[in-house]
Amino acid sequence: MDATPDTALLQLSERFLYAVKTEEPTTAIEAELQSIDIQRIKDGLNNDDAIKTFWVNMYNAWFQILAGREKMTRPKIFTKKVIVIASKSFSLDNIEHDILRKYRWKFSMGYLPKFFPGKLIKQLAVSKIDYRIHFALNCGAKSCPPIAFYSYDKIDQQLDLASRNFLKSETVVNDELKEITTSKILSWFKGDFGGKKGIRKILGKEFGKDLSGYKIRFNDYDWDSVLKNYAD
Numbered sequence: 001m002d003a004t005p006d007t008a009l010l011q012l013s014e015r016f017l018y019a020v021k022t023e024e025p026t027t028a029i030e031a032e033l034q035s036i037d038i039q040r041i042k043d044g045l046n047n048d049d050a051i052k053t054f055w056v057n058m059y060n061a062w063f064q065i066l067a068g069r070e071k072m073t074r075p076k077i078f079t080k081k082v083i084v085i086a087s088k089s090f091s092l093d094n095i096e097h098d099i100l101r102k103y104r105w106k107f108s109m110g111y112l113p114k115f116f117p118g119k120l121i122k123q124l125a126v127s128k129i130d131y132r133i134h135f136a137l138n139c140g141a142k143s144c145p146p147i148a149f150y151s152y153d154k155i156d157q158q159l160d161l162a163s164r165n166f167l168k169s170e171t172v173v174n175d176e177l178k179e180i181t182t183s184k185i186l187s188w189f190k191g192d193f194g195g196k197k198g199i200r201k202i203l204g205k206e207f208g209k210d211l212s213g214y215k216i217r218f219n220d221y222d223w224d225s226v227l228k229n230y231a232d
Helices: 007-021 025-034 038-044 048-068 093-098 121-126 130-135 154-170 196-205
Strands: 083-085 089-091 172-174 180-181 215-218
Touching: 007 025, 007 038, 007 048, 038 121, 048 093, 083 130, 083 215, 089 121, 093 121, 093 154, 130 154, 154 196, 172 196, 180 196, 196 215
Parallel strands: 180 215
Antiparallel strands: 083 089, 172 180
């Protein structure tokens, strides 16, 4: 954490998500987000930890609003640019794949960038992809990670905890068959995790064993809708 970010912006993202969780009116906060100057977003979210904190909270809050209040469903809920922040319109896909995944092409399994992401996205995006954000974003499905509240001063520890809890709950290691069964998320974004070799290394670290020779299988993803799935 090098430069000091705009604390008020980060607190606003937390306040927004908390209001969504407690089902308080969010109209005033939405108006506040819309009226922020875009330069303040660029200057205030001035390192990757600040970017991750703000935009993960935004994603999780907005998904609940779009699915609940606006009754939006897949695929439109991810692709429609109805999220207005700093007078700019974003989609959930913009937040996840462009900003938090450094403009990766959604269907490239994490291996290919978008060739023309646009100047604004380049200015807003993280400088380095952090695979742990996949365990922080909730897409309203049963197989999604639960929603937590991320804060700038604890973001690294919080992402570690989210990753550990999700991977432990979604992974089975069969030592007799030398086989790992884990979440489909790791298959969809394989490149973010460093390919199968990287996945084995990450899981090996979580389970405290060498999994380098193990075969990897991926669970089917359960898309059954589960809203308001907040972490304890």
